Amino acid sequence: GDSVTQMEGPVTLSEEAFLTINCTYTATGxxxxxxxxxxxxxxxxxxxxATKADDKGSNKGFEATYRKETTSFHLEKGSVxxxxxxxxxxxxxxxxxPLVFGKGTRLSVIA
Amino acid sequence: DADVTQTPRNRITKTGKxxxxxxxxxxxxxxxxxxxxxxxxxxxxxxYSFDVKDINKGEISDGYSVSRQAQAKFSLSLESAIPNQxxxxxxxxxxxxxxxxxxxxxxxxxxxxxx
Numbered sequence: 001g002d003s004v005t006q007m008e009g010p011v012t013l014s015e016e017a018f019l020t021i022n023c024t025y026t027a028t029g030x031x032x033x034x035x036x037x038x039x040x041x042x043x044x045x046x047x048x049x050a051t052k053a054d055d056k057g058s059n060k061g062f063e064a065t066y067r068k069e070t071t072s073f074h075l076e077k078g079s080v081x082x083x084x085x086x087x088x089x090x091x092x093x094x095x096x097x098p099l100v101f102g103k104g105t106r107l108s109v110i111a
Numbered sequence: 112d113a114d115v116t117q118t119p120r121n122r123i124t125k126t127g128k129x130x131x132x133x134x135x136x137x138x139x140x141x142x143x144x145x146x147x148x149x150x151x152x153x154x155x156x157x158x159y160s161f162d163v164k165d166i167n168k169g170e171i172s173d174g175y176s177v178s179r180q181a182q183a184k185f186s187l188s189l190e191s192a193i194p195n196q197x198x199x200x201x202x203x204x205x206x207x208x209x210x211x212x213x214x215x216x217x218x219x220x221x222x223x224x225x226x
Contacts, residue, residue: 034214043115043201043217044154089153096161096207098144098169099215103153 002027006090006102013080013109021075021105023064023090031092033057033066033073034099038087047075047088080109114138115218117202123224130189132221134202142207143185144215145169145177148199157200160185161207192225199223 007022025031032051036044048057053068062077073090087106091099115136124130134143145157146169156169158177166177174196178186189196199222203215 032213043219044203044215045217046214049214093213098156098159100156101146101154103151 002031002092002094002097002100004090004092004100004102006088006105009087009104009106011105011107013107015082015109015111016079017109019075019077019080019084019107021088021090021107022072023074023102024070024072025090025092026071027092027094027100029094030068031094033064034091034093035062035064035073035075036089036091036101038089038104040086044089080107082109082111085109115202115204115216117200117218117221119221120219121222123226124192125226126193128192130192130223132187132200132202132223134185134187134218136183136202136204136216136218138204138206138216139182140204140206140216141182142205143179144203144205145175145185145187146201146203147171147196148201148220154201157187189223192223194225197223197225 004025034049035047037047038044048059050057050066056065064075087104089104090102093099118133141162144159146154155171160179176188202218205215
């Protein structure tokens, strides 16, 4: 079945540092790719998505590019803020199949 | 008002008790899901339903059952709760979209503790 591997956390960064969270996936065909974020005490919410190869999803300063050749969808942000502290989940999604979530990467940003 | 609601938000119960977690949505989506979240294990799919007459097992369905009472309601039951079912439970919904895949919308979660 489909699977996803995320870099293990926790990741601790100082404010304004550059962030990369790696995500690679295994899926049949060409799935859509999603990044979700979970703030403390809340449910997951969509951060960004990409539906085909070379698409770049972006939101709130975060970006991720759909790389078919490396089956990757790494999350990046140029300058993190304390308010970005959360758990981040990568998820591929194929047609008529539930999303498969990674184990999540906890990010802590310190001032 | 929230689009996906879960009740209760917190529950403490004893081993062997029957527990029902409820999920309601106002998004008009046909597809609904139940996940559990455990530290270090991410989200794991328990059951999902693509319409009122459709129920499918997920990765970890043993010890759980579900009922899709209506398009808007999807309940998760633990027939005889055990301590390793202590976890955070999330309900989610989605609309298939043109590609047959779209984002899922999550409820706020139910924290269940089995003692």
